Amino acid sequence: MKLTGAKILLECLKREGVKHIFGYPGGVVLDIYDELTRCPEIRHILVRHEQAAAHAADGYARASAKVGVALVTSGPGATNTVTGIASAYMDSIPIVVLTGQVPTALIGNDAFQEVDIVGITRPCTKHNYLVKDVRQLAQTIHEAFHIARSGRPGPVLVDLPKDVIQASTVPKFPESIKIRSYNPTYHCNPRQVKRALDLILAAKKPVLYTGGGIILSNAAEDLFQFATSLQIPVTSTLMGLGGFPGDHPLWMGMLGMHGTYCANMAVSQADVLIAVGARFDDRVTGKLSEFAPHAKTVHIDIDPSSISKNVVVDIPIVGDCRDALKQFNDLLAQMTLEDIAAIRSQWLATIRDWQEKHPLTYTWSDTTIKPQYVVEKLWELTQGEAYITTEVGQNQMWAAQFYKFKRPRQLMTSGGLGVMGYGFPAAMGVQVAKPDATVIDIAGDGSIQMNIQEMITVVENDLPVKVAILNNSFLGMVRQWQQLFYERRYSATPLKAPDFVKLAEAYGAVGLRATKPEEVEPVIKEALHTPKPVIMDFRVEPEECVLPMVPAGKPMHEMLLA
């Protein structure tokens, strides 16, 4: 039977298991929106800005381990998604963005609301398509989902001209997929794995440095088994938080620019560094030539281009992190290990010393709320079980430092691109994926204003997202750099914000405020008991700094400490 492009598209989405779409309509996607009225299996959430649709799809994907989907119109609808796509690309998050396009006959004519979105997003998508013939639609959508979720995941954009959506054909829905030039390597070379394990077994001061790859490949349990059986201390990047339990004795905290003293010292002194699903980003390594200077490195990554990009490694292993860790664990199961506790006791004692000497800390105040205290209380009062999203800046770093994540997929943050305005729409996406969970966006007063319009979306859709604004009346992280490196000249960083309590109320949500330390706990408790969206406005110390800090370009052991 002949079906229209719009119908085929929705049929394809159903076959890919799509239950939710974040989107915004417009002229060239009218037919798709019309078809949605006859498609009860898919729920469409109308955002208030297309950037939010992309971030929401991203948050949804991270929390659910499924592919997130956004649907927007051509021209401005499409360009508005670009920041969200670029962020998903940097963080390897599987989303599919469907953009409407002007009819094929008009492409290239500067038609109304025409933009070359395939050209624009080429460098920030894993792949993208312009569908020129309705007969190719089903195959293309299937490929798009396959590419988004396989290998190193990432965003895929499909541009859909209006005439293609309106045309009809008898669709052939592909059952299997074969793209001749795309075959990600999952299985790690056993010889390399064995070589790596020999190196690790001979190490005196090994460190596991893990990244987002652990989360994406669902390898947390395998990592736990490996780290605990060999008693190897673990640190991770921002993207890897939750990949190893934050309350475990082997956990050293995050490393890098705002990493813990212990994690940075351990990496600086390690003799073997095992990088798993991490990519030696400059926020992690500091001065590259002095990163892990004493260590032989093993690097496990599914993306060959991540290996030896920034640092030349001793044992590269291309493949799925989980596969590598499983192979390690299987090999270990066949061995009789010497007394690991005894072998490791000295190194672990050193680690403990570092932890005790400079734990994550801040100066308490009886009169002003310290932002770190707010995050600590959020952690305590949610028993560490909440899904946390963050904006970007100090709020993000304090969330990373003071919320002890237990599980993978508990933290969603724009790590690679660092997008202010990510956290709130992402939280919306998480809440759609996990309707009964507590979802909190830890925000700054600057960032929250970048996508605040989504307040009405969460109200309208009964998504009880909580926003905790660490309101310091500054673009705090930039102010911190001005304080430390520009002699306190606060250029364009003090900023006004609306009355967030009234704003919440205007949107039909609940607004709460705390101005004194003793008000923090009651406000959080009330927010957590409110079955509606809530904004918590915490008036915090304006000039607090995120510490420790490794100034950009410095080696990691040169930290400014609290």
Next chain:
Amino acid sequence: MEPRHTISVWVDNIPGVLSRVTGLFSGRGFNIESLCVAETMDPEVSRITLVTTGDEQIIEQVIKQLRKLINVIKVVDLTTVEHVEREMALVKVKAEDRSRAEVLRIADIFRCRVVDVSPNSYTLEITGNHEKIKAVLDLLKVHGIHEVVRTGTLAIQRSKKD
């Protein structure tokens, strides 16, 4: 100067692929010295021959990043194997009374073909590797060159001799 590498890239013969490849080079700050593209015997596949420069680590990244593109089927760094390279140039040289014979002599020595003649110029077709073309152009320069157009490098792996 950083070493030159001649790289062959087999890609899907569909619109937009070339800009994915060149966009990758500009976006990541890699050099392209020259580039040639045409369909292969299989009409669904095109072959790009490109010349780039960079140290070992950069070339490794170039190749890995190319392989990462979904439409790239195969990448070979021909510099690492025995291969033959050719370029072509069309040169319009000033050839007036005194120099006409001399220009033809140079053309003859380097096995160039004369593809167009006018009362005061010759157009020569030069084929050869990068160095040969440079040598011919240097010799012709003294006579005055009106115009030059050049292809990029083409390269093919040598067959095994045994």
